[in-house]
Amino acid sequence: MAFKDYDFNDTYFATFDDEKALVTKDIQVYYGDNHAFHDGNLSFSRNKITALIGASGSGKSTYLRCLNRMNDDVARVTGQIMYRGMNINSSDVNVYEVRSHIGMVFQRPNPFAKSIRENITFALKQHGLKNKSELDKRVEESLRGASLWDEVKDRLDKSALSLSGGQAQRLCIARAIAMKPDILLMDEPASALDPISTKNIENTLNQLKKDYTIIIVTHNMQQASRISDYTSFFHLGHALEFDRTERIFTNPHVKATEDYISGNFG
Amino acid sequence: MDQIKAKLMKPSKETKQETVGKIISYTCIVAIMLLVLLVLYFIISFGMSTFTKNNVNLWSFLSGTNWSPGQVDAHGNPEVGALPMIVTSFAVTILSALVATPFAIAVSLFMTIIAPKHGKGFLQAIIELLVGIPSVVYGYIGLTLVVPFIRHLYGGTGFGILSGTIVLFVMVLPTITSLTVDSLKAVPRYYLEASLALGATRWQTIYKVILRAATPGILTAIIFGMARAFGEALAVQMVIGNATLMPKSLLTPAATLTSQLTTGIGNTVMGSLPNNALWSLALILLLMSLVFNIAVKFVGSKGDLNK
Amino acid sequence: MNPKIANKIADAVIYILVAIVVIILALLIGFILITGIPHISWHFLTSVSQSFSAGGGIRDQLFNSIYLLILTLIISFPIALGSGIYLAEYAPKNWFTSLIQTAIEVLSSLPSIIVGLFCYLLFVIEFQLGFSILSGAIALTFFNLPLLTRSIQESLESVPDLQRQAGASLGLSRWKTITGIIFPIAIPGIITGIILSAGRVFGEAAALIYTAGESAPAISYSNFNPFNPASFLNPMRPAETLAVHIWKVNTEGVTPDASQISSGSSAVLIIVILIFNLGAHYLGKHLYDKMTASK
Numbered sequence: 001m002a003f004k005d006y007d008f009n010d011t012y013f014a015t016f017d018d019e020k021a022l023v024t025k026d027i028q029v030y031y032g033d034n035h036a037f038h039d040g041n042l043s044f045s046r047n048k049i050t051a052l053i054g055a056s057g058s059g060k061s062t063y064l065r066c067l068n069r070m071n072d073d074v075a076r077v078t079g080q081i082m083y084r085g086m087n088i089n090s091s092d093v094n095v096y097e098v099r100s101h102i103g104m105v106f107q108r109p110n111p112f113a114k115s116i117r118e119n120i121t122f123a124l125k126q127h128g129l130k131n132k133s134e135l136d137k138r139v140e141e142s143l144r145g146a147s148l149w150d151e152v153k154d155r156l157d158k159s160a161l162s163l164s165g166g167q168a169q170r171l172c173i174a175r176a177i178a179m180k181p182d183i184l185l186m187d188e189p190a191s192a193l194d195p196i197s198t199k200n201i202e203n204t205l206n207q208l209k210k211d212y213t214i215i216i217v218t219h220n221m222q223q224a225s226r227i228s229d230y231t232s233f234f235h236l237g238h239a240l241e242f243d244r245t246e247r248i249f250t251n252p253h254v255k256a257t258e259d260y261i262s263g264n265f266g
Numbered sequence: 267m268d269q270i271k272a273k274l275m276k277p278s279k280e281t282k283q284e285t286v287g288k289i290i291s292y293t294c295i296v297a298i299m300l301l302v303l304l305v306l307y308f309i310i311s312f313g314m315s316t317f318t319k320n321n322v323n324l325w326s327f328l329s330g331t332n333w334s335p336g337q338v339d340a341h342g343n344p345e346v347g348a349l350p351m352i353v354t355s356f357a358v359t360i361l362s363a364l365v366a367t368p369f370a371i372a373v374s375l376f377m378t379i380i381a382p383k384h385g386k387g388f389l390q391a392i393i394e395l396l397v398g399i400p401s402v403v404y405g406y407i408g409l410t411l412v413v414p415f416i417r418h419l420y421g422g423t424g425f426g427i428l429s430g431t432i433v434l435f436v437m438v439l440p441t442i443t444s445l446t447v448d449s450l451k452a453v454p455r456y457y458l459e460a461s462l463a464l465g466a467t468r469w470q471t472i473y474k475v476i477l478r479a480a481t482p483g484i485l486t487a488i489i490f491g492m493a494r495a496f497g498e499a500l501a502v503q504m505v506i507g508n509a510t511l512m513p514k515s516l517l518t519p520a521a522t523l524t525s526q527l528t529t530g531i532g533n534t535v536m537g538s539l540p541n542n543a544l545w546s547l548a549l550i551l552l553l554m555s556l557v558f559n560i561a562v563k564f565v566g567s568k569g570d571l572n573k
Numbered sequence: 574m575n576p577k578i579a580n581k582i583a584d585a586v587i588y589i590l591v592a593i594v595v596i597i598l599a600l601l602i603g604f605i606l607i608t609g610i611p612h613i614s615w616h617f618l619t620s621v622s623q624s625f626s627a628g629g630g631i632r633d634q635l636f637n638s639i640y641l642l643i644l645t646l647i648i649s650f651p652i653a654l655g656s657g658i659y660l661a662e663y664a665p666k667n668w669f670t671s672l673i674q675t676a677i678e679v680l681s682s683l684p685s686i687i688v689g690l691f692c693y694l695l696f697v698i699e700f701q702l703g704f705s706i707l708s709g710a711i712a713l714t715f716f717n718l719p720l721l722t723r724s725i726q727e728s729l730e731s732v733p734d735l736q737r738q739a740g741a742s743l744g745l746s747r748w749k750t751i752t753g754i755i756f757p758i759a760i761p762g763i764i765t766g767i768i769l770s771a772g773r774v775f776g777e778a779a780a781l782i783y784t785a786g787e788s789a790p791a792i793s794y795s796n797f798n799p800f801n802p803a804s805f806l807n808p809m810r811p812a813e814t815l816a817v818h819i820w821k822v823n824t825e826g827v828t829p830d831a832s833q834i835s836s837g838s839s840a841v842l843i844i845v846i847l848i849f850n851l852g853a854h855y856l857g858k859h860l861y862d863k864m865t866a867s868k
Contacts, residue, residue: 070741086271096280097273100744110735113758122753123743128279172739179743280746287748291663294655295673298718302676305683305691305715312694372590380587391850392598398769398846400776402819403839407604409823410832436597467576469583497684499779500820524686524779531690531783536698548687555682559675 003055004259006235012253013041014243016230021046021183021213022067022102027079027089029062029071029237037062037237040079044183044230049205049214051224051245054234055265060217063234064185067215068102069095083182100127103176104185108192109168111160111175116152119160119171120178127179138178145211146174147204166197170204177208184208186216190223202227221261225249233257306552313549316542322346327546333510333526335540346543348523350512352550355522357427357513358502359495362434363442363488370442370491371484375472377443378450379458393447396440405504408433413505420517425507428516433501438491445490449483450476485565493558497551499524523547602843609840612833618841622789622818627830631838633789636805637706637812641785642774644710644808646767649717656718657725662737662751681719688715689780697784704811709785713774720773724766728759765857772849776842778816786811787821815842 020043027040037059044050052060065071067081069088072095081089088098100123112119120139121129129135139156143149148170152163160171169189176184186205190198205214205227218224224231225245232242233254241254252258259265316322322344330347337345377389412432417424453476461471477484507519508529521529527547534541616630623629656677664670692712702708732755740750788811796804813821819838822831 068742070738084271084274086274088274093274094276094278094281096278096744096746098744099742101270101274104738104742106735106738106742108735110733110739112736112739112754114754123740123745126280126745126749126753175739175743280744280749283748284746287658287746287751288663291655291659294652295659295664297652298656298680298722299673299676301715301718302680304695305680305688308691308694309687369590369594372587373594375587376591380584389595392602394850395602395843395847396598398772398776398850400778400816400842400846402778402816403605403776403842406819406823406835406839407601410835411604436601439594467580469580470576472583493682497682497686499684499686504820504823524684527686527690528779528782531693545690548690551684551687555684555687556679559679559682563675 003236003265006240006256008038008236008238008240010240010254010256011238012241012243013239014247015043016045016244018048019046020044021083022215023082024067025080025082027063027066027077027081029059029066030076030078031074035237036075037066040066040239042232042239042242044213044215046213047209047211048229049209049216049227050230050232051228052215052217052232052234053219053221053224053260055260056219057236058234059237060234061187062237063239064187064215064217065104067183067185068099068104070104100179101181102183102185103179103181105169105172105176105187105189107188109163109165109172111163111168111171113159113161115157116160116163116171117156120175123175124178142174142178143171145177145204145208146170147200147207148174164197166193166200169193169197169201173201173204173208177212181212183213183215186214188217188219191219198223221249233260235260309545309548309552312542312545313552314546316346316539316546320344320539320542322539322543327543328352331512335534335543344539344543346539346546348543348547348550350510351521351523351526351547354427354430354506354513354520355496355524358430358434358506358522359492361427361431362438362495363492365431365435366439366442366491367488370439370446370487371477373439373443374446374450375476377447379468379472379476393440393444396436397444401437401498401501402504404433404437405501408501408505416517422517423507423519425505425519426515426517427506427513427520429505430502430520430522431516433505434495434498437498437501438495441494442487442491445487446480446484449480449487452483453479482565482568486562489558489561489565493555496554496558497524499528503528523551527551605836605839605843609836609838609843612837613840617837621791622834624828627828627833629828629830629834631815631818631834631841633792634813634815634818634838635841636794637785637789638775638814638816640805641706641709641713641781641812641814642771644706645713645717645774646771648710649714649721650767652714653718653721653725656722657729658751660722660726661729662747662755677719677722680715681723683715685716685777685780688712689783691715692780693783703809704784704786704788705809706785706812707808709781709812709814710808712780712784713777716777716780717770717774720770721766724770725759725763728762728766729755731762732758761857761860764860765853768849768853768856772846772853775845775849776816778814778820781814781817782820785814785817787813787817787825789813789818 022044024040024042029037040063052064054060066077071077077089080087117139120142121135124135124138140149148167151167163171190201228245231245231248233240235256241252241257249261252261317324327346327348329349331349332345332347333350334345339345408429412429413424416429457475457479458471461475502522503525506522506525508521508525509519510521510526513520527544530544534544619632620630621632622634689712692708696702696708696711697704736754737750740754790810792805793803794805797806798804799806801807802810815838819835822828822834
């Protein structure tokens with residue numbers, strides 16, 4: 001697909017004076033010699049939902065996966081990711097700790113081939129939580145948090161593979177929030193789901209917002225406009241615009257964003 | 267806040283786990299590598315000692331036709347001519363692959379294109395079972411069925427290259443067939459459908475489209491079959507006759523590299539020339555096995571280039 | 574030639590070739606089973622083999638085959654598992670990994686007589702283990718390792734990457750993800766691989782003639798001390814297996830009823846391997862169903 005030529009220097013990044021959960025400075029991603037992502041400079045506000053939108057190949061997923069260092073094995077990532085005042089994009093930093101503070105939910109539901117309960121407790125036990133009643137409490141809390149409790153509370157010891165796609169995805173959300181992370185990264189969490197499951201997930205996200213900072217990649221613009229507070233537009237490995245969501249969808253500054261929003265793109 | 271920061275900077279239980287896990291799996295892979303190097307080193311160094319310690323001329327070893335390592339010829343050189351074994355090994359290998367290939371291709375075509383329903387169940391199970399039958403069983407059947415049959419048909423002892431070829435044919439048939447089936451299955455189904463839709467007959471489609479596309483895979487299958495035939499020891503040893511003579515016909519007793527190794531190693535003294543000469547036969551086997559490996563790689567990469 | 578006629582001829586040729594193969598196969602399997610099964614009796618399975626007189630059984634050979642198989646799996650499985658994990662999970666895509674892959678392919682394509690002779694040289698003679706079950710198990714390990722490593726690697730690789738990412742995203746170490754999440758999913762495939770390789774090990778003879786030896790000294794099944802030379806558990810005693818026994822009675826033996834023993838033993842071998850094959854299919858499918866379906 002051929003895109004129109006857009007000027008990558010035609011950018012607009014609004015700044016807001018609220019508390020930041022995560023700030024990235026000058027993120028570059030290289031797959032071998034291929035410079036796949038350029039100049040990631042975005043800030044994510046605490047307890048808000050930020051949506052990353054753009055066409056496929058825009059680099060939004062690549063960028064998202066840098067934030068909890070999921071790209072460590074496949075790519076070279078330079079630049080700074082500031083979390084609690086320290087740069088976590090450094091080989092000195094314990095990557096396992098990073099990931100237990102910055103959780104992730106993937107495009108396709110990927111529950112473990114274990115029971116519903118074990119899906120949630122497996123990582124908790126590994127991180128040192130052994131107390132049975134505490135574990136049970138976490139299971140219930142996180143399943144409630146993911147709006148799944150009522151559907152599965154009677155069959156917690158059944159295989160997670162028996163869940164429907166939408167339920168499985170909410171289980172993955174529950175699994176992520178059971179770790180009590182600060183930040184949740186979501187990589188198109190509803191793209192493999194039917195409209196009703198999608199609606200359920202979106203409702204869940206709105207609930208989660210009060211406790212978590214959420215960064216969500218989506219190619220569904222309606223979804224972004226429905227759930228997010230801030231939106232950033234990505235194109236061909238560049239972040240071109242960042243602003244309040246209603247601003248992006250009504251009156252964007254950047255030409256590329258405007259074309260994308262209005263469907264006049266590529 | 268600072269607690270979290272400190273945790274982020276410190277190695278955790280996971281860091282340690284990862285190190286332990288890496289050490290375990292790296293150790294295992296290094297162990298396998300060492301085993302391979304050890305085998306290569308030992309066979310090569312022992313196999314070379316015929317030429318380095320006993321000063322046997324390499325060329326006379328490869329081209330000589332008299333094998334009686336305990337004795338010396340008129341010039342005082344030991345009689346270690348390996349040519350009869352080399353020729354016999356190649357003869358049974360090539361002949362059995364030549365006979366087996368058309369059968370293997372026919373069966374594979376039958377299983378994948380002509381009657382896939384039968385192919386999946388019955389034939390598949392039989393082929394798998396045949397791959398698993400131990401070589402001594404093939405040898406025993408060769409000894410009790412094939413050798414008397416040949417003797418009855420042509421006279422003589424019944425032992426020889428022909429019996430060896432027949433036994434090896436049955437042994438390599440399942441190997442070649444199952445790999446050929448894999449390569450035919452890898453040909454996209456729409457090749458067949460498109461060709462038939464254009465009005466080609468089934469045979470034209472098979473011959474001009476399917477077999478062409480599967481050629482590298484079939485060649486690989488044949489090489490694997492040949493490697494199995496060349497390295498097979500006991501089944502061949504039981505029916506070949508074990509006479510280290512230059513084969514004059516397919517019906518006279520002969521000996522392959524493997525059969526000579528099997529019968530000889532136990533009857534020679536370590537470090538003596540007759541023993542070293544046997545290790546040199548093992549070295550030839552090893553080198554041929556490497557050649558088959560390289561051939562598979564080569565054919566495989568050719569296949570990739572054509573795609 | 575008219576393509577229609579060519580098509581008919583080709584079809585006929587293929588059918589004839591397939592028919593010949595089917596006849597050969599039927600003859601082969603029929604011959605083994607028909608001549609062999611009548612000789613299988615409780616007496617045959619439970620009495621000691623005879624060298625010079627008729628009526629010998631295969632008790633010790635059968636036990637040796639099983640014992641050797643178990644020892645081989647005990648030695649080779651951990652190494653194959655570690656290597657399979659390395660290749661499936663840790664190996665980077667570079668020249669070194671392809672060198673390792675090549676080395677494993679070379680090992681798997683070595684003629685088994687070569688492996689046997691190498692182990693004879695190194696373990697039986699150099700390390701003075703003598704003709705023993707242990708030497709035989711080491712030889713069979715060489716033979717078994719590449720097969721088992723590859724099947725473990727393939728089973729692990731068939732687990733979707735999403736599972737690994739899920740493990741990583743929860744702050745688990747890669748090792749914990751492999752052992753706690755990936756490995757359980759791969760178990761059905763790994764078990765199938767083990768059983769299939771067990772079938773090959775069970776029937777192997779060429780690698781054993783010069784390692785486990787061709788003799789079956791009298792052993793006592795009531796002596797459980799593995800260090801006692803007469804104990805059936807002693808890994809340092811020479812041990813002729815069933816496959817080696819078939820070879821020996823046909824080539825070197827003077828037993829009068831060699832052909833009865835051979836056909837009986839062959840039938841036993843085939844039946845065991847058939848059970849292994851069917852078992853692998855059944856168990857693999859059963860475990861897979863159990864893993865994926867809801868409990």
